[in-house]
């Protein structure tokens with residue numbers, strides 16, 4: 001079972017995104033997590049589709065685009081055309097999440113949906129057959145560098161159990177507060193894609209990526225669901 005790292009460029013140097021992404025992916029990061037915030041769904045503003053388009057030209061790695069925006073229906077085409085590989089929509093955003101997932105897949109992209117910490121895991125269950133990935137937010141979306149919310153551990157376990165029960169081909173990503181110290185436990189609980197922003201892009205980026213992969217191996221050994 002391969003556990004993947006998706007470094008969140010929210011904590012990278014925005015004036016040097018291509019450089020920081022290259023350092024992380026050369027060191028073994030599998031995905032590149034791109035946090036899109038509209039200042040309305042979350043109280044922060046980041047980047048839009050034009051930046052994703054530029055990143056597409058700068059890397060061949062998987063662009064894992066997390067849309068924290070109120071109106072995905074208004075912008076999905078832009079992110080599809082910009083070259084996103086995985087597009088994650090929030091169940092709390094406006095519009096029909098199932099229709100959004102179907103649209104993403106119909107465009108040949110990987111579809112994913114996510115819930116905020118206070119939304120119950122069961123909201124995701126009927127959507128899982130339409131998802132290539134599902135994302136569990138483990139902090140309130142909006143900012144990097146927050147602490148992992150401990151209550152989210154049970155949510156990871158519940159969604160992993162549902163995926164295994166039905167044999168869905170759906171990756172389980174977590175986002176927020178992943179550090180070297182808690183990631184083995186997060187993997188053991190059921191996550192197979194780990195987003196990490198501040199823990200990757202502070203200090204030695206390449207070294208941090210390598211250390212995360214060591215922790216993944218330890219977590220996978222403890223994980224019942226990987227056996």
Ligand code: DX5
Pocket residue numbers: 008010011033035066139140141142143144145146175176177178195196197198199
């Ligand atoms: C938060 C973002 C996360 C964030 C994670 O809204 O979705 O991707 O950058 O940052 P860390 O790993 O620092 O918690």
Ligand code: ZN
Pocket residue numbers: 008033034035066175195
């Ligand atoms: Zn994110």
